Structure formats: structure tokens, C-alpha cells
Amino acid sequence: MSPPLPILLLNGPNLNLLGLRQPDVYGSATLHDVVDLATATAAEYGFEVQSLQTNHEGEMLDALAAARGKISGIVINPAAWTHTSIALIDALVVPEVPIVEVHISNVHARESFRHHSYVSPLAAGVIAGFGVRGYEYAVRHLVTLVSQ
Template sequence: MSTDPTESTPLPILLLNGPNLNTLGLRQPEIYGSDTLADVVDLAERTASELGYGLRAAQTNHEGEMIDWIHEARGQVSGIVINPAGWTHTSVALADALVIPEVPIMEVHISNVHKREAFRHHSYVSPIAAGIIVGYGVRGYEFAIRRLVELISD
């Protein structure tokens, strides 16, 4: 039996939020609700902790920074929960980066993107994702973490 204490501690889950999600609670509350990004991170941390995982959370409005974080995640995280926001529909580069960590990816969208403008119906991330949660508000992050842990455990 190993005495290495890190052996039994799973790698953390990485929570990534894309552009404009720093304005949650202010921007279009009729679509995104009144919860803030801090509320999302708090919910995600509580959920991950309940399931025995740590959580690293980050938000950026800069695509290159997001891609760098994904590159750095290789070998450092158990899985990724990502709300790519506007990059969902535009970024081949983000989709290409998400295969690099070689961990399960869960895609989250607070609103039901399929009930919105037609350009929001296509996702470059979805073909890479193990699962997609849309339209459940910020609770979608909780659902995504729970499903991600199931996938990791299998």
C-alpha cells in the first residue's frame, strides 16, 4: 500500500467561463438570471467538494488566455466544465485546444441556446464534449459537475 497522500486525492476539476460571463447578474437578467459569477463559482465549489473534488475556476474575455489555461490543464485536472459563451459558435481554436488535456469535457450554457438566435444553435465545442447542459440556469453547472464525476469514476 502506498503512503503517498496525493495518490488518493483526485486531481481538481477545472471550471472555465468565457467572455461576458463576468457580467452575470447584470447583463440581460431576463435571459441569464440574477446570479453572479461568484454565485456560480460558489455552487461549483460546493458541488465538487461534496463529491470529493477540488475546483479551479477561471473566467476570461480573452480567447488566447482561455486556450493557454486549457493547454496548462494537461495532467493537472480530472475534467473540465466549460461555458464557452460566445466562443461556442465561433472558435475552432478553442475546440482544437479542448482535446489537448485528454480529459472529459462538459459544456454548459445557462440559457437554452436552441430557443435563441439561429447562430447560437451551432457549437464547435459540442462534438468534443462528453455532455451538454443547456437551459437550466446556473444549476447547469452543478449538473455538469455531477455528470463529470460520474464519467471520471467510470
């Protein structure tokens, strides 16, 4: 039996600043820590992770188009694009795989503009407010979905 297709881990704008930007909101873990956690969690189930963080929306859209037929599922923290990007939701349907949306902070306890997600209607699950551990939970849930 061949190994499963990898999980695509996507992180949107400013997440490259994890550990530096607003540690009172996002904690002290870095993006490297997040990728390591997701990779280790996926490896428990025999999955690899392909990771992309970008501050450029077009780069994320291109990555999603290129992922069609090459991934098992998507774990995404769209960051600010959660609340703004119709282009992102249009691109997220292209790979035709399960999606789990993750947010480090509890977006529903923050400013009102953060309460709406364009991504959530496409997601098989949404995890928010668990800090970077949310990425672990998202990977575990995604593996369950794609292994059924």
C-alpha cells in the first residue's frame, strides 16, 4: 500500500511573526514550533506535512491550485483573510479535499469583525482559542476524516 498523500498546512498573513507579535494574544510559540507540532502529529499517523506561510494572497491561491490531486486534506489558519477573502474560499474548493480551519486565539471573543469567517462554511471543522495546540487537534481531526 502506498503512503497517504500529504496534508497541506497553510498559514496566512503575519503568522510568520508568531512569538513576536502580540504574545498576550498568540503566545510565545513560533511558526517553526507550529510546523514542527503539525508535522509530528501527522507523522503519528503516517502522514507528511507540506507547509506554506505567506503574506501574499496570490501565493496562497496558486498553492491551492497546484495542490489538486496531490494532498489528502488542508489545515488552514487563514489569519486576516478569514474575514475578507472571497478569492481564498473560491480557491479552497479546487483541491476537493477536507479542510480544517484553525485559529490560535478565540476569534469570537475578539473584535466583532473577526466573528465572521468566509472559510468556515467550507470547513469540516473549526478550532479556535486553543493556542498552537489547535494545530495538533486540527491535524488529528483531518487524519480521521481522510482515513474513513
